[in-house]
Amino acid sequence: MAAEFALPRTAAWVWHGEPRSIFGLDAVFVRCASGTSGSASSGFSYAGNFQAWTRARGPSVIPWSWFGPPHSANGVESADTLASIAPGQHVYVVEVGPGTPPEQVTAFAARLRQRVPIAAIGFSTWPTRAEAEQAAVPWDVCVDAFDFGLPQVCTPAQRELLVREDSPVVEDMAGKPIHVATFPDADPGWVDSARLGVAEHAGASAFSIEQSSFGAWRRQLGALGEGRQELPRPAAPLPVRPVEPRPEPAEPGPETRETLTPVQFDEPGELALLAHRILAVVQARMDAGGKLTDDELVTEIEEVLKDENR
Numbered sequence: 001m002a003a004e005f006a007l008p009r010t011a012a013w014v015w016h017g018e019p020r021s022i023f024g025l026d027a028v029f030v031r032c033a034s035g036t037s038g039s040a041s042s043g044f045s046y047a048g049n050f051q052a053w054t055r056a057r058g059p060s061v062i063p064w065s066w067f068g069p070p071h072s073a074n075g076v077e078s079a080d081t082l083a084s085i086a087p088g089q090h091v092y093v094v095e096v097g098p099g100t101p102p103e104q105v106t107a108f109a110a111r112l113r114q115r116v117p118i119a120a121i122g123f124s125t126w127p128t129r130a131e132a133e134q135a136a137v138p139w140d141v142c143v144d145a146f147d148f149g150l151p152q153v154c155t156p157a158q159r160e161l162l163v164r165e166d167s168p169v170v171e172d173m174a175g176k177p178i179h180v181a182t183f184p185d186a187d188p189g190w191v192d193s194a195r196l197g198v199a200e201h202a203g204a205s206a207f208s209i210e211q212s213s214f215g216a217w218r219r220q221l222g223a224l225g226e227g228r229q230e231l232p233r234p235a236a237p238l239p240v241r242p243v244e245p246r247p248e249p250a251e252p253g254p255e256t257r258e259t260l261t262p263v264q265f266d267e268p269g270e271l272a273l274l275a276h277r278i279l280a281v282v283q284a285r286m287d288a289g290g291k292l293t294d295d296e297l298v299t300e301i302e303e304v305l306k307d308e309n310r
Contacts, residue, residue, distance in 0.1 A: 005090060005091060005119075005120030005147065005148075006090075006091075007091065007120075007122075007148065007177065007179050007202040007203050008025075008026035008027035008060075008062070008179075008203055008205075009026050009198055009202075009203040009204075009225045010024075010025045010026050010027075010194075010198065010203060010204060010205065010221050010222060010224065010225035011025055011026060011027040011028055011029055011062070011179075011203065011204075011205035011206075012025055012028050012029070012205060012206055012208065012209045012214070012218065012221075013028070013029045013031075013064075013181070013205060013206065013207045013208045013209065014028050014029065014030040014031060014049075014053065014208065014209045014210070015031050015208055015210055016031070016040075016044055016049065016210060017049075017208070017209045017210045018049065018052065019052050019053045019055075019056035019057065020209070022057065022060070022209075022218070023218075023222070024218055024219060024221070024222025024223070024225070024226075025218060025221060025222055025225070026060065026203075026225060027060045027061070027062055028053065028057065028060060028061055028062065028209065029062050029063075029064045029093055029205060030049065030050045030053045030054075030061050030062070030063060030064065031046045031049070031050065031064055031065070031066070032046050032047055032049075032050035032063045032064065032065055032082070032085045032086050033046055033047065033063075033065040033066070033078075033081050033082055033085055034046065034065065034066045034071040034072075035065075035066065035067060035068070035071030035072030035073070035074070035077075035078045035081070036071075036072040036074060036077045036078050036080075036081045037071065037072070037081070038081065038085050047085045050063060050085060050086060051085075062089070062091050062092070062093060063082065063085070063086035063089055063092055063093070064092070064093035064094065064095065064124070065078070065081075065082045065092075065093075065094050065095070066094075066095050066097060067094045067095065067096055067097065067100065067105075067108060068096055068097030068098070068099065068100030068104070069097050069098060069099040069100065070097070071097070073097075073099075073100050073101055073104050074104065075103075075104035075105065075106070075107030075108035075109075075110075075111060076107050076108070076111045078108055079107075079108045079109075079111035079112040079115060080111065080115065082094070082112065083112060083115035083116055087116070088116060088118075089116065089119055090118060090119060090120065091119065091120050091121075091122070092112060092116070092119055092120075092121050092122070093121075093122045093123075093124060093150060094108070094121065094122070094123055094124070094146075095123070095124045095125060096123050096124070096125045096137050096138075096142055097137070098135040098136050098137055099135075099136045099137075100136075100137060100138065101138075102138035102141040105138055105141050105142055105145055106141060106145050108145075109121055109145035109146060110145075120147040120148065121145075121146050121147055122146055122147060122148040122149060122150050122179065123142045123145075123146040123149055123150070124149070124150035124151070124152060124181060125137050125139075125142070125151075125152065126151070126152060127151035127152055127153050127158050127161065127162065127169045128151070128158075128161060128168045128169055128172050129168070129172040130168070131158075139172065143172070143173060143174050143176060146176070147176065147177070148176050148177040148178065148179060148202060149173050149176055149177070149178055149179070150178075150179045150180075150181045150205070151169050151173070151178060151180060151181065152181045152183070152207075153169065153180055153181065153182055153187075153190075153193045154181075154182065154183035154186050154187060154207070155183075155186055155187055156187050156188075156189060158187075159187055159189055159190070159192060159193045162180065162193055162196060163192060163193070163196055177201065177202040178197070178201040178202055179197065179201065179202045179203045179204065179205065180193050180194065180196065180197030180201060180203070180204045180205070181204075181205050181206070181207065182194050182197075182204060182205070182206045182207070183206065183207045184206055184207075184211075184213055184216075184217040185207075185211055185213055190206070190217075191220060191224070194206070194220075194221055194224055195224055198224045198225055203225075204221065204224065205221075206221055
């Protein structure tokens with residue numbers, strides 16, 4: 001285990017996004033591999049994108065890799081891949097996928113420590129032992145093998161578990177440092193999770209730089225890292241337009257069908273990001289007095305899907 005290591009107080013996660021300004025944040029966690037591969041099944045080069053970020057942002061870039069199903073769960077080979085793409089780093093992060101064998105988690109951590117003895121290694125997954133084990137992630141083995149945790153506190157229910165006095169998110173980490181990973185598009189109260197991460201733990205970060213909301217939450221997360229009490233206001237919600245009488249239907253013409261390019265998902269985490277974001281849009285519309293049949297709601301969901309295709 002690394003004797004001492006410094007985690008960023010504030011950071012953003014990167015899946016596919018190209019280098020851009022992260023002004024106000026300390027770091028970015030940039031995807032660089034999937035198991036034993038530096039590329040996605042779609043052909044996108046995680047390794048190449050990581051290297052582009054490193055050239056642009058230098059030491060503020062921290063590598064992260066997916067380990068386990070649906071990609072390779074070979075611990076030694078996956079660690080070798082990560083160390084080869086991102087050699088000599090002081091901090092590495094790995095997201096442990098569902099169904100990863102416990103002995104391979106141990107082998108991964110041991111091999112990465114052998115390759116980069118100075119490094120601190122963190123794991124990210126569901127925020128509690130109960131949720132992780134339900135998804136067949138070997139929680140206790142992860143806590144034992146890694147130096148710190150990045151619990152993914154994405155939903156309001158998970159946030160409630162984090163902020164409790166007897167928080168299982170904290171207790172289940174068995175005293176290891178915690179950096180809280182949030183998802184602003186899925187939880188309107190994400191700032192409370194991030195504030196706790198910055199004030200009482202090792203820091204906070206947010207998924208993900210690819211979301212159209214990045215500009216807004218970057219300023220808020222940066223302000224938390226600076227200890228500012230007054231946070232920048234989030235973008236105003238879209239106004240709910242009054243319902244207008246519908247015109248008489250015209251004679252039916254030729255059927256037209258609008259389509260979207262199918263979204264390529266490389267593992268369940270990406271699908272979960274999209275699902276959480278759509279649920280957040282629906283919840284915001286309902287909270288504002290809208291209905292599931294509103295045309296504006298359909299438009300907002302279409303914009304979310306178009307974001308994913310960019």
